[in-house]
Amino acid sequence: MTKIRSLFSKKKKYATIPSEQAKQEVPEGLMTKCPSCKTIMYTKELRKIKMVCNGCGFHHKITAIERLEMTLDEGSFRxxxxxxxxxDPLNFPSYKEKSELDRKKTKMNEAIVTGEGTINGFPTIIGVMDSRFRMASMGSVVGEKITRAIEQAIEQDKPFILFCASGGARMQEGVFSLMQMAKTSAALNQLHEEGQLFISVMTHPTTGGVSASFASIGDINLAEPGALIGFAGRRIIEQTIRQKLPDDFQTAEFLLDHGQLDKVVSRHDMKATLTTILELHQPQTK
Structure with missing residues (x-):
């Protein structure tokens, strides 16, 4: 009798698999798993620490609006x-439909938000790219909005800060997209000639024609930790030069070590770092 009781009182060796109904009861987006260290956190708690993993420091992607809220003083953005x-200049198949889907999904009309605001009281013109919209590819509107923001910086005599995140030029617009590389670079050259500050902040990922144009020509070039930054992909480069590239090739840390960045800045320190730079570049009063 004792043996029978002990047989039924043993703990189960294996956990049961939750039913499909139980799985469906967990709200989507409640938890977020870090792709780097696999730490699982409540998304709500992760947002409180600026979407930076408290296990390994991995920087999760954030929206343009979240970036603006983290960077600018409350209520200052216009x-x-x-x-x-x-x-759709080329009548590219499904381009209009896909763009409309992105507008509904992101509640944005394009892959970048531009405007003006203050950072700890220092006025600035700012642009923030959002990779949820066509992978923040650089089309005609993206280039035009950046150019207009630069022109506002010149007119108002304010510094220009651009948070870059892009898959490159927008193939659906062909040469119209490629022309934005020259247009934005020319506008930034004019900003430079006026003696005004341009801070480029590269986030994950900053690639293709964007990395080869406005993203890389800041007076000060910053990047978030671990950000992928480069023009062509690793495989293409390896096939071209017939050499094996380092494991950390095209990361923010690799670029910093090779003199292509001024500093890699954690999201927790970004606002303070930008404040210091803006303060140092304030015009001297007599």
Whole structure:
């Protein structure tokens, strides 16, 4: 009798698999798993620490609006060119439909938000790219909004800060997209000639035509930890030069070591770092 009781009182060796109904009861987006260290956190708690993993420091992607809220003083932001929407100059198949889906998903009209605001009281013109919209690819509207923001910086005699995140030029717009590389670079050259500050902040990922144009020509170039930054992909480069590239190739840390960045800055320290730079570049009063 004792043996029978002990047989039924043993703990189960294996956990049961939750039913499909039980799985469905867990709200989508409640938890976030770090792709680097696999730490699982409540998304709500992760947002409180600026979407930076407290296990390994991995920087999760954030939206343009979240970036603006983290960077600018509360209530100081005034947006530019909000209603500007791209056309379909090449009649590219499904481009209009996919762009409309992105507009609904992101509640944005394009892959970048531009405007003006203050950072700890220092006025600035700012642009923030959002990779949820066509992978923040650089189309005609993205280039135009950046150029107009630069022109505002010149007109108002304010510094320009651009948070870059992009897969490169937008293939659906062909040469119209590639022309934005020259247009934005020319506008930044004019900003430079006026003696005004341009801070480029590269986030994950900053690639293709964006990395080869405005993203890389800041007076001060910053990046978030672990950000992928580069023009062509690793495989293409390895096939071209017939050499094996380092494991950390095209990371922010690799670029810093090779003199292509001024500093790698954690998201926790970004606002303070930008404040220091802006303070140092304030015009001297007599």
């Amino acid at each position: 947006e530019y060119d909000k209603d500007m929407i791209a056309t």
